Structure formats: structure tokens, C-alpha cells
Amino acid sequence: MKVRVHITLKPGVLDPQGAAVRRSLDSLGFGGIEKVRQGKVIELDLKETDVLKATAQVEKMCEKLLANTVIENYSVEIL
Amino acid sequence: MKVRVHITLKPGVLDPQGAAVRRSLDSLGFGGIEKVRQGKVIELDLKETDVLKATAQVEKMCEKLLANTVIENYSVEIL
Numbered sequence: 001m002k003v004r005v006h007i008t009l010k011p012g013v014l015d016p017q018g019a020a021v022r023r024s025l026d027s028l029g030f031g032g033i034e035k036v037r038q039g040k041v042i043e044l045d046l047k048e049t050d051v052l053k054a055t056a057q058v059e060k061m062c063e064k065l066l067a068n069t070v071i072e073n074y075s076v077e078i079l
Numbered sequence: 080m081k082v083r084v085h086i087t088l089k090p091g092v093l094d095p096q097g098a099a100v101r102r103s104l105d106s107l108g109f110g111g112i113e114k115v116r117q118g119k120v121i122e123l124d125l126k127e128t129d130v131l132k133a134t135a136q137v138e139k140m141c142e143k144l145l146a147n148t149v150i151e152n153y154s155v156e157i158l
Binding site for chain 1: 085087097100103104107109110111112113114115116117118119120121122123124125126127136139140143144145
């Protein structure tokens with residue numbers, strides 16, 4: 001089973017990478033950009049075939065390793 | 080308009096970050112993981128309100144700056 005995890009900074013947490021991307025896009029002439037935020041996406045192939053069990057397992061992985069839950073949100077999506 | 084861009088390594092391109100995440104998950108006791116790939120997600124807020132124009136603009140951004148199209152794939156998703 002394929003699972004995709006999005007990890008993004010919580011609203012209000014400074015995102016210097018996003019700000020740098022925005023400045024670069026501005027300087028390349030792309031106008032009309034209000035905000036840019038950058039995050040991570042992790043795609044996992046699991047042997048587990050039960051959707052609920054896979055979701056629970058991946059949420060545990062996020063809490064323990066993948067996300068820093070003090071400053072980051074995560075969302076789990078079954079593909 | 081909110082747009083999300085996924086940037087992932089092309090199949091066959093080595094992904095040391097993904098491999099490191101996989102080893103760490105293994106060593107934390109999470110079994111049954113077949114593959115891990117790590118990529119980037121960039122969320123943009125654009126002033127543009129036309130879906131086609133926004134998509135075309137973001138694809139140009141990917142070609143010019145956001146993705147290294149030699150080794151990375153990108154996909155644009157309107158939120």
C-alpha cells in the first residue's frame with residue numbers, strides 16, 4: 001500500500017526556505033505571488049494492506065520520527 | 080488561488096534521504112516498509128484566479144526554478 005505524508009510548517013512558524021523561493025521567483029519576473037511555503041513529502045510503500053492499520057502506523061511514524069510536531073503539521077493520505 | 084506543487088525524484092535516481100528515513104524507521108521497530116522516497120512540497124498563494132493561467136504560470140516556475148527537471152518530476156495541483 002502506498003501512503004503519502006505531507007509535512008508542513010505550522011502557520012506562524014517562520015519559513016526562510018519559502019521566503020527565499022518567493023524572492024527568487026520575484027526576481028525571475030513571476031508576479032502576483034502572495035505567499036510561498038515549503039514542506040516535505042514522504043512516500044512510503046508498506047506491506048500492510050489494511051487502510052486503518054496503515055494510517056495508524058504512519059501516524060505513529062510521524063509522531064516519532066518524520067515530523068517535529070512542535071513546529072510542523074502532518075497529514076497522511078492513502079494513494 | 081492556492082496551488083500545491085509536488086517535486087519528487089525520478090524513478091531510478093538515488094534517494095539517500097529516503098534511504099536514511101527508511102533505516103531510521105526500521106531501527107525504531109517499524110516493520111513492513113518496502114520503500115521510502117522523500118520529496119518537496121511547495122504551496123503558493125497566487126493573485127491569479129484563472130485555473131488554466133495559474134497552472135501554466137506554476138509549470139513555468141517549476142521549469143525555471145522549483146524543480147531540477149533532469150532528476151526530478153513535478154506535479155501541479157490546484158487547491
